[in-house]
Every structure is written in structure tokens, then in C-alpha cells.
Amino acid sequence: MSALHIVNKSPFERNSLASCLRLAAKGSAVLLFEDGVIGAMKNTKHSDAVANAMSDVSFYVLGPDIKARGLNDGNVIDGIKVIDYDGFVDLTTEHKSVQSWL
């Protein structure tokens, strides 16, 4: 069982996502939620870093937080799975631990 990393801060605001991607072990999962969903969007200054990490970790993003910010599910980086709160719960049960990157 692998670890689940959850990131709730914008990559423009904090280096939480960068640190998470630097230290997350291969095969673990990263969930972007709250302001963290900004890191899941295409065509931003940070999109390439996320796309490049995709070969090592699997990415998820919380859909309701995308909608709240007026962003579009269709603009999520290819390969990131959009999930809802039920999916969030499933992820926490499917992984051995949850690490929150504040």
C-alpha cells in the first residue's frame, strides 16, 4: 500500500506542491484540493512540473473545488483524475497513510 499526499495550497502561493512532488515516493498518489486545484490546471506556469511528475505518481483533483473557483474540469491537465468527496474518502481508505502538505 502506498501513501496519499494531499495538497491544499496554490503552487503560486506556497511551495507545498513543489516539495510534495520532490519528496513523494514513486507509486504514491497526490490529491489536489481547495486552492491546490490551481496546480491541476493546464497552461499555467506550474503545469509542466505536474505533467512531468505524472510518470512517478498518480494525480487526483477535487471537482467541487474546481467549480467553486470558476475553473473548468475540461482544463485539467491530461491524466489527472477529477473526483468528488466520495472519491476523496475512497482514496484515504485505499492508502496506508495520508500526508497533508500545508
Add this chain to the structure above:
Amino acid sequence: MEEEGIVKKFCYMNRKAPYGTIYALESLEVVLIAAAFDQDISLVFADDGVYQLTKNQDTDGIGMKNFSKTYSALGDYDIKKIYVEKESLEERGLTTDDLQALKYEDEDDDWAEKDSLFVVGRDELSKIINEQDVVLSF
């Protein structure tokens, strides 16, 4: 008794995305209160603050109040200088089309509807901020 007060240039600087923190909502509330004091008000949206003005915000899924519609009421409070930093939009893959169209009615021009949102470059924004008497950060 009418007293002629001092009018200062107040700038509200918004640099955070909405909903993740309380800053965006608090700023909006302070702006609406301040509008009652007939001061020269400018709003600036830079960095993640530009996300505050996106259209089609839908907060049903996160159980929080959607306050984005309030921005379109700012014109009625005589707030007609809303600046968005161009570079902040570009870094985020956003364009003016992703933002709400904010307008005010010009009483000196037969209440014609005019734009109150201006996308400005870094240099121009720097000048605007430098001209202010008071800058409040959110």
C-alpha cells in the same frame, strides 16, 4: 450640517484565490463598507487574486457561500476602478474572457454603461499603486 471631508486614494490589493482562505470575502466586505465614506477607491487583483473575478463560480459542491456575484454590484457603490494585472492572468493561462465583465453607470454621461475592469501591465499597475495614499492588503 454638511462637512467637506478629506478624500484620499485608497487601494485594496487582492492577491489570494477565493474560498481557500477568508481573505477574498473579507476584502470585499471591507470595500463595501469603505464605499460609504466617499473616498477615491481602487481595487487591484494580482497573483492568485485574479481567480476572485472568474465567471461561473459554483460553490454548491463545497458548501460555501458564492460571493462572486457581489463584484458586479461594485459599480452601484461608485467603485469604477478595478485593475487586474495582465501578467498574473497570463501565468495562469487565463484571459479576460474567463473574468466577469464589470460595469458601472456613468451619471455624467446619461447613465451610459461603461467598463470598470481594466487589465493593466506590471509597469502601469506599479504606477497606480505608487499614486495611492493608503494601500490595504488582502
